Amino acid sequence: MQPEQLELFEIAPDYRDHKKYRDGIFRTKAQLKEELQQLGRDRIYHVLSFGGGTQSAHLLEQHLQGLIHYDYIIFSDTGAEPQFIHEQVAWWQQRQRACGNSTPFLITHHSSMERGLEEMLMRYIHTEYQRFQMPVYCSTLDPATGEIKAAGMMPRQCTVDFKIVPVKQAARRAVMDLHGLGYRQQMPDNIGFIIDIGFSYDEIRRINTSQSPQFKYVRLAYPLVEQNETTANSIRFLEDNGFPTRRSRCYLCPFNCDGVRDIGMDWDEIIESEPLSFLKACYFDRVLREVQQTGSKIMRSIPYLHYSRRPLIEVYTAEYERISAEYGAELVEWVSSWEAAIREKWNPDEQLIRA
Ligand code: SF4
Structure with a gap:
């Protein structure tokens, strides 16, 4: 059933009823964590892929309120975001400082096409x-x-190539640095990553995997789906708090x-x-x-x-x-x-x- 139909019949969305969950394509963070731990990867780094728009801002605010833990917040610049999205990113960096939160906030880009x-x-x-x-x-x-x-x-390969992969690479680089290792060295066997993506319940169809195709120790999580939050809910949440609400995307x-x-x-x-x-x-x-x-x-x-x-x-x-x-x-x-x-x-x- 579509999100609008759910609203019409006043049925609350529940990811557990969705085929993507029943088929194991979408897995919860707890499942992903357990899976990494079973592989011996019990030092898990939690990363927010921040897009500067609405849904990942909702997650960032949950982090600033102490409801969700992140080791890194990473924004990948696609080189084509409107200036107002860059302004929103700066606004959230300022809010992070005002909240006294010191989680590293990294800005990255495509590795060979930096622009x-x-x-x-x-x-x-x-x-x-x-x-x-x-x-x-x-x-x-x-x-x-x-x-x-x-x-x-x-x-839609650009989202993967210009947003998701650069975030994974930046997270990997940061953790290798932290452990005194070079980027090209092997990731230690006990380290894993869970990268949160700000897809909402109404975007669950966009989830194709929880396993990073590039890095075997990286899992992709979708906490707003787990919270059964819709895009409209995130926008309402931001509006109610007086936070910026422009949707992130490239100008073209x-x-x-x-x-x-x-x-x-x-x-x-x-x-x-x-x-x-x-x-x-x-x-x-x-x-x-x-x-x-x-x-x-x-x-x-x-x-x-x-x-x-x-x-x-x-x-x-x-x-x-x-x-x-x-x-x-x-x-x-x-x-x-x-x-x-x-x-x-x-x-x-x-x-x-x-x-
Ligand atoms: S906002 Fe549009 S053009 Fe930009 S990366 Fe996403 S899908 Fe591609």
Whole structure:
């Protein structure tokens, strides 16, 4: 039953009734801890993967109130969060200090593409790089009929690559340092990690595993699911306490909605708060399709950042024209500085595909 249906019938959600729990895909923290201990990993480090938005902030507040223990709080910068999310991260760091809490609060990023998703996309656009990691909406062209058809979405690999894996790597690095070991050395046999992810009960479908695919001694836990908390509950909790409530995501995230499909992450917020970022999203949206047309990419689909599978420029024509008039020159400067950076880092000997 969907969360809205549960509310309609006033049935309280219970993760134990969910197939993900019954099939052993989602396991509780107590189960994960016991599992690690049975493997001899009884020195367990607890880590919060902090996203700067609402649900992981709910967990962070539980930590600050002494309800949940963390050894590390780690924020992975995807390189494409709006400034207001960075401000929320700073707000929570300030609150942590005000609460007298000294848990290390680390900020990290993708290990080779330090500038995150913008770097990945610019690399994809300007070089032979083929790994496309964003959940764009796709269309395909039927060569026989010339008809363009909706064709699903690319997998949401960016969350794993730019948020979850960097958090695991940063936690690992911090603990190796603590034990006087180098990053490339083997993790001692008695050490394990439980990393908390801020998925809510209504996002339980996003849970695919409790076992980290990269590190055998790392488990992933979802405490809000265990608490049967929904996204709406977390937002209400933050509102009731006067805490910031903006949802975290990248400015160009294809999961951005609009008033019709309101989930608290919408294009209007980006347009109003960060007009230049909106122009950047329009740039990526347009140029990605141009790159696909060159035939140089393994991905064959025609990608769109907007769920309607229409160009962002077309969906928000008036806003685009107004913002372009004001910030067009800054966009041109941003593109050329990225081209220089990509040429220097990723493509020193080759002509850029899009010179
Ligand atoms: S917010 Fe969107 S674009 Fe950013 S990492 Fe998550 S899924 Fe990817």
